[in-house]
Amino acid sequence: MKKLLFLVVVMGFVLSTIPTAIVYAETEGANLLEERCSVCHPTSRPKSKQKTPEQWETTVNRMMGKGAKLTEEEKVILLDFLSKTYKP
Ligand code: HEC
Numbered sequence: 018m019k020k021l022l023f024l025v026v027v028m029g030f031v032l033s034t035i036p037t038a039i040v041y042a043e044t045e046g047a048n049l050l051e052e053r054c055s056v057c058h059p060t061s062r063p064k065s066k067q068k069t070p071e072q073w074e075t076t077v078n079r080m081m082g083k084g085a086k087l088t089e090e091e092k093v094i095l096l097d098f099l100s101k102t103y104k105p
Contacts, residue, residue, distance in 0.1 A: 046098020049091055054080070063099065070100040 054060050068076065073096055081087060087095060 049095045067105045
């Protein structure tokens with residue numbers, strides 16, 4: 018009986034963290050855009066565009082070449098956010 022209760026608690030915890038993780042990645046992507054992509058131009062520059070995931074990757078790589086500061090991990094989060102939010 019105790020074991021079952023434990024399982025229910027664990028399952029509830031696991032299920033409740035999944036949406037949190039998705040929301041977290043989304044706000045994190047938006048934050049990265051505001052923080053790292055507003056250094057040289059307003060964020061309206063990327064926000065006015067609509068690109069496929071491949072095009073966003075090319076753009077972000079190009080911006081990193083100019084000096085945009087992103088770790089590999091942050092780049093993945095930002096690309097995911099851009100591709101989902103500003104798509105054709
Ligand atoms: C070190 C300065 C710098 C940073 C940081 C920077 N950019 Fe740019 N960006 C530029 C310059 C300069 C241009 C205009 C010249 C050009 O397009 O090459 C530009 C143009 C753009 C354009 C329009 C051209 C296109 O390819 O569609 C987009 C979109 C863009 N940047 C997105 C971003 C994003 C997203 C980030 C954050 C990862 C970012 N930029 C960070 C310098 C920067």
